[in-house]
Amino acid sequence: MSPELLIPLLAAAVQSGTPVLYATLGEMFTERSGILNLGVEGMMVVGALAAFLTAKFTGSPWLGLLAGGMAASALGGIHALVCLEFLGNQTVSGLALTILGAGLADYLGTPYIGQNAPGFYAFDMPVLSAIPFIGPIFFKHDALVYISFLAPLAFWFFWHRTRTGMALTAAGEYPKAAAAAGLNPVRLRWIGILVGGFLIGMGGAYLSLAYTHLWTNGMSAGRGWIAVALVIFAFWRPGRAVFGAYLFGGVMAFQLRLQATGTNLPSSLLLMLPYALTIFVLLLSAMRGKGKSSAAPAALGVNIEPEG
Secondary structure (H helix, E strand, O other): OOOHHHHHHHHHHHHHHHHHHHHHHHHHHHOOOOOOOHHHHHHHHHHHHHHHHHHHOOOOOOHHHHHHHHHHHHHHHHHHHHHOOOOOHOOOOOOOOHHHHHHHHHHHHHHHHHOOOOOEEEEEEEHHHOOOOOHHHHOOOOHHHHHHHHHHHHHHHHHOOOOHHHHHHHHHHHHHHHHOOOHHHHHHHHHHHHHHHHHHHHHHHHHHHHHHHHHOOOOOOOOHHHHHHHHHOOOOOOHHHHHHHHHHHHHHHHHHHHHHOOOOOOHHHHHHHHHHHHHHHHHHHHHHHHHOOOOOOOOOOOOOOOOO
């Protein structure tokens, strides 16, 4: 493949992978605290709608981004209430959150289908965009893509170099030991869900404010489920999440370009490619992890029972 075709494809992979990366990091943040959240799909689409409406009526994409994150975080708060205060089943609560979010976004968003809102636009990063090959791929994007470059590094620092990060990890690994050490694992899990929800909402906001600049129902298109799968693929490590998100983004961009060339392959088959890839990488991760101890937090999905 010539550079004239390869560079735009890789640049599109970075852009397509960015909302998935935000959602994956958000889910990873939540799961590191010990809470399984299968509501990512619903939280993403609610975040996308809240961001779109806020930007449309205020004219500020940054306020839209804030609203998208807060809306998804609020939806995560319902999950926290069910799982942490009422000790409900985390799997069922997450699935209900997906259905609730999708229905809510469709109901409230239908009057705005096809309408535009102010959003984020690409600009050249000074100096870095002039680097041959690398510059056009990574440094000719919008501000949210550039922020996403720093997010995995910030996560690594938070989890490995800050007391709060290590305490949050302890809540996901050994909540009883964390409590014995004077920490409050329930409060830490609340933080995990709310902060993770905000990041998931940023992923949704990216879809409506940067990726499309308009609203349409079903905008998340399964990206939330892919984010849940990528957390497993990444073994709960932010660096591997970047690779997984861009891999998914690359396949998404490739199938769109293949459709644009007028190929005879059925469009439904091409649309299936990113999701088939998700199943493949999960299978690959399972094979690699066979016979090894799981990288998942030890207390993931386990509610904290009150002391008798």
